[in-house]
Amino acid sequence: MKIIIDAYGGDYSPDEMIKGAITAVNSIDDVEIIITGDNSQISSKLTEFGYTGNKIEIVHAPESISCEESPTMAIRKKTESSLVKGLNLLKERDDIVAMISAGSTGAVLAGGLFIVGRINGVKRPALAPFLPTIYEDKKTLLIDCGANVDCKPEFLRQFAIMGSIYVSAMRGIENPKVALMSNGVEETKGNEQIHKSYELLKNTKEINFVGNMEAREMFSGDYDVIVCDGFTGNVAMKSAEGTLNIFNKILKQEINSAGLFQKLGALSLKKVFKKLKTRINYTEVGGSPFVGLNKILIKSHGSSKAGTIYSCVLQAVEIYKSNYIEKMKEGIEKSSLSGE
């Protein structure tokens, strides 16, 4: 299967994107990568990184889109950019199953919406990453983590439906437990938007709604799908990221100012800390798929390195094999919401 990697837009573009592509084709059977980017630059980088195979194709796209540009404007005007060229290919060619970009979130979302297009009946596609939990074999879907900052309650209801379908397809869970992110578990908790959304979710027969949850329980493993608007989801995710940062920094400060015995202790725990980091740090696990589009589009973290890009390719393969797009089409059509 063919997967596109956008060479530009990430903090470590294009080098880490290209290295990620090489790892992917070398490690995953049946995967071929199309890199969109400047032909001569990418091809000389491929040579530099020692790739001589025939499973990476370059599609010439000399322009790149920065985070400072207006997303919709850039999508419309920069037709020679690695992102727009890639998205057009993704839309047009049936043999291409997915695309990965670490570029400007706004541009990736706008491009997904306007170029790739929504599944019939989907009101708002949403960014939906899996979060780690305290159980090694369990993950929780957060939908939306940043695509839609202003949401009507009916959007949240559809996020719940889309999230349920996605989790069922990806994890084989029947009747996934859906919770609404609020400032308390009681039905009375939440702001106006949450009160209205709670009412809607309670009466949505397609989902297994278990009520409100608090951000404190995001990683508890008690829920399969957590629903919120993109602004709230973004704050929740970034607060978690900030907390890990401060934890790491303070731990280092304290170890540095401790005695030799403690320093040796810390050294002995190096592997444990590394494992911990892998288990907990969602930014290293992969990207966020933009759920609700006609094709698989994964937004990778802006600071993605080769390992993240490789993870995103693995994720794309898993999503493709789950047949989620077809299931989503069926589910949305069946749901009482479609055609509204």
Added chain:
Amino acid sequence: MKIIIDAYGGDYSPDEMIKGAITAVNSIDDVEIIITGDNSQISSKLTEFGYTGNKIEIVHAPESISCEESPTMAIRKKTESSLVKGLNLLKERDDIVAMISAGSTGAVLAGGLFIVGRINGVKRPALAPFLPTIYEDKKTLLIDCGANVDCKPEFLRQFAIMGSIYVSAMRGIENPKVALMSNGVEETKGNEQIHKSYELLKNTKEINFVGNMEAREMFSGDYDVIVCDGFTGNVAMKSAEGTLNIFNKILKQEINSAGLFQKLGALSLKKVFKKLKTRINYTEVGGSPFVGLNKILIKSHGSSKAGTIYSCVLQAVEIYKSNYIEKMKEGIEKSSLSGE
């Protein structure tokens, strides 16, 4: 100075409240505690915990308010509750400077608002805790962390003003840096509410507005005051709490499944982890003052133990000595918002 401690409403009430009160009067000069609660129960507990001094007074209040009750209803009807009795005392008696409660957040807020009352010109009092940062000597104020889940942009503007006054009074910082919590630093980021609030904050001459910030930077120490509505603030705080929980749990899991060498390493780091916990865990540091009221009211975490209650008393003393209520009255009067 006299400070009230509400004996009931916390997960470990009344024992830990009473122990906290004993530590406070034994450790802090000039502090006398009034405990509101059932006279015979509290007095037998004081004897049980070995307190024989005369710096703790009991005010008989046999009822308690649970988290399941409607806050406003409970405040109105349960006049014999430890919370309502305490708040009435706080309002009426000039010799009482502050009150601490670990009870139902809703009831504490409603009681603060309806019994103690707002400073003239304050639209919405707000919960404003200090967050830890990567710098040991620096803290950042988050306002609002949960009192007002639905906020008009003008409320956020006043939070910025109140936060600035509070931080100046408490930390002696001139022109504290105020940031607005959003999903990105650019002016274009945020939802509708944030866009409107940004415009207002930019044009508020009383504050030093530095623009949007992301939840990732909550603990970076780059800001003195972070402004958000109570729903967003609650999600940000609880996400951080959840992240610390999963970090601790996974760390324990990984250490338990590691070798003897690693276990010894972890043991040697016990002190470091403890220090880390003290520096990072805001729930142990104290409570959130309800800023904008005529008196000092501190909401302590529901799971507060004696140490937290003692910290809250220290915090109340510090706030009182900062003369913040007078400064807030002056500042709000001066600010262009008062009388609007």
